[in-house]
């Protein structure tokens with residue numbers, strides 16, 4: 757059975773507004789306990805999988821640039 761009436765653009769877009777939405781999954785950093793996105797380096801201490809990936813000053817610089825931008 758075909759649709760009786762065409763949906764308005766607003767109705768379609770209102771419906772589509774909910775698609776593709778998800779809460780980003782995060783874990784807590786093992787080193788500092790800060791919330792960290794999974795498969796990402798911790799921005800506050802620079803640890804990933806139990807070892808330092810980025811040094812402290814580099815991590816601070818990157819996080820500072822994230823805040824300013």
Ligand SMILES: [Zn+2]
Nearest residue numbers: 785788798801
């Ligand atoms: Zn950390």
